[in-house]
Amino acid sequence: MKYFFSFFLLSMLQFFSSQVTFKIIALPENTPKDAQFFMASSLNNWNPADKSFEFKKDENGNYTLKISKIDEDFEYKITQGSWDFAEGDAQGNASSNRKFSPQTDGNLINLEILSWQKPLEKANTLSPNVSVLSENFNIPQLKTTRKIWIYLPPDYATSGKKYPVVYMEDGQNLFNDATSFSGEWKVDETLNAEYAQKKTDAIVIGIENGGAERLNEYSPWKNSKYGGGKGDLYADFLANTLKPYIDKHYRTLSQPKYTALIGSSMGGLISFYAGVKYPNTFGKLGIFSPSFWFAKQDLIFYLRKNTKKLKNSKIYFYAGLKESDDMVSNIKKAEIELIKQGVPAKNIFTKFNPDGTHSESYWSREFGQSFEWLFENN
Missing domain, CATH: 2.60.40.10 (Immunoglobulins)
Known part of the structure; x- marks a missing residue:
C-alpha cells in the first residue's frame, strides 16, 4: 500500500x-x-x-x-x-x-x-507575379480544400521555357505581410532579385496551412499531447494531386532534380517526411528549424527503413542556436542517420546560425542561400 x-x-x-x-x-x-x-x-x-x-x-x-x-x-x-x-x-x-x-x-x-x-493595417507586399491559384484547391486525401498561391518567374509569359518548381508549406507566410502575422519570407522579392542577377529561377507553389489542423496535417505520426497523424495523407496530396496538377497546367521541369519541398518548423517536419517518402518526386529538400521533437523516435525509425532511396536527393538543413536546446542535436541525429544509410555527405548542407531564432525573419534571410545551393549545377 x-x-x-x-x-x-x-x-x-x-x-x-x-x-x-x-x-x-x-x-x-x-x-x-x-x-x-x-x-x-x-x-x-x-x-x-x-x-x-x-x-x-x-x-x-x-x-x-x-x-x-x-x-x-x-x-x-x-x-x-x-x-x-x-x-x-x-x-x-x-x-x-x-x-x-x-x-x-x-x-x-x-x-x-x-x-x-488595434494593430496597424499591414501593407500588401505581394509582387505582381504572385497570384492566388485557387481559393479552394481540393485535397481529396483529407476531404478538405486549401488556398494555394503561385509565384511565376518574371519572364514566364514570354520565355516559352520550362522551370523548376518549389513547393512550400505555410503559404500565407511566404509572399505577403498582409497575410502573415509574424512576418513573411519575402520569397517573391528574393527570387525576383535572383532573376535580375541572371541566377536560377523557379515556379513556387505556396500551400496555406490548415490552421487548427496544422499540427495534425504536418505530422504523419501522433504525438500524445499535440495530435498529428494526418501527415501521410498530406504527403500523398503533395505528390499525387498537387504536383500532377501543376505539371499539367504550367511549363515545368517535372523530374525530381528540378522539384523541391521547403518548410519550417512543423512544415519542415512534413517536408522532410514527404521528401523521404517520395524521393522520385521531390529531389530537393529545404528543412528550416524542423520540429523533429514532435516525433523524433518515429522519425529515426522511418529514416532507417527508407533512407536508402535518397542517394540522389539534396537536403539543406537550417536552424538557429537561439532555438530550443534539442533543435541542433535532433538535426545532427537525422544527418548522421542519412549518411549512415548511404546518402552522400556532399548532398547534405547543414547550417546553424548563432543568432537565429524560431521565426520567419531568420528563415527569410536564409531562403535565398538555400535556394541557390539546392539548385546549383542544375
Missing part, C-alpha cells in the same frame, strides 16, 4: 511538472466584462481564437490556461479572439511577442495585460 501511494504521488508530480499554467493576474480597465481570452502563438500558427488555447475562468474569477510543457521555445500574445483586440504595451501601442523557454521559465507564468491595441 505504501509503495502504491508513493508511485501514485510520483506519477501526479510528473503530470503536474509536465504542465505549464499561464495565469492572467491583471487586465486593463476597459476590458469587456464578457471578454474571452486566448493565447495566439507559434505553437498554433498565431491563431487568435484557438479554442484549444482559450483561458478558463475559475471560481475565484481568475483566467488560466494549462498546456503540456514542450521542449522548444515559443513566442505568444494574448488576444480577445481577434487580432483587432490583441494585447499592447502601456501606451496602447503594439507590443513585442512574449517568449516562453522551457529551460528558464517555471510551471506558473503570471501575465499582466497592459492594454488592448
Whole structure:
C-alpha cells in the first residue's frame, strides 16, 4: 500500500511538472466584462481564437490556461479572439511577442495585460507575379480544400521555357505581410532579385496551412499531447494531386532534380517526411528549424527503413542556436542517420546560425542561400 501511494504521488508530480499554467493576474480597465481570452502563438500558427488555447475562468474569477510543457521555445500574445483586440504595451501601442523557454521559465507564468491595441493595417507586399491559384484547391486525401498561391518567374509569359518548381508549406507566410502575422519570407522579392542577377529561377507553389489542423496535417505520426497523424495523407496530396496538377497546367521541369519541398518548423517536419517518402518526386529538400521533437523516435525509425532511396536527393538543413536546446542535436541525429544509410555527405548542407531564432525573419534571410545551393549545377 505504501509503495502504491508513493508511485501514485510520483506519477501526479510528473503530470503536474509536465504542465505549464499561464495565469492572467491583471487586465486593463476597459476590458469587456464578457471578454474571452486566448493565447495566439507559434505553437498554433498565431491563431487568435484557438479554442484549444482559450483561458478558463475559475471560481475565484481568475483566467488560466494549462498546456503540456514542450521542449522548444515559443513566442505568444494574448488576444480577445481577434487580432483587432490583441494585447499592447502601456501606451496602447503594439507590443513585442512574449517568449516562453522551457529551460528558464517555471510551471506558473503570471501575465499582466497592459492594454488592448488595434494593430496597424499591414501593407500588401505581394509582387505582381504572385497570384492566388485557387481559393479552394481540393485535397481529396483529407476531404478538405486549401488556398494555394503561385509565384511565376518574371519572364514566364514570354520565355516559352520550362522551370523548376518549389513547393512550400505555410503559404500565407511566404509572399505577403498582409497575410502573415509574424512576418513573411519575402520569397517573391528574393527570387525576383535572383532573376535580375541572371541566377536560377523557379515556379513556387505556396500551400496555406490548415490552421487548427496544422499540427495534425504536418505530422504523419501522433504525438500524445499535440495530435498529428494526418501527415501521410498530406504527403500523398503533395505528390499525387498537387504536383500532377501543376505539371499539367504550367511549363515545368517535372523530374525530381528540378522539384523541391521547403518548410519550417512543423512544415519542415512534413517536408522532410514527404521528401523521404517520395524521393522520385521531390529531389530537393529545404528543412528550416524542423520540429523533429514532435516525433523524433518515429522519425529515426522511418529514416532507417527508407533512407536508402535518397542517394540522389539534396537536403539543406537550417536552424538557429537561439532555438530550443534539442533543435541542433535532433538535426545532427537525422544527418548522421542519412549518411549512415548511404546518402552522400556532399548532398547534405547543414547550417546553424548563432543568432537565429524560431521565426520567419531568420528563415527569410536564409531562403535565398538555400535556394541557390539546392539548385546549383542544375
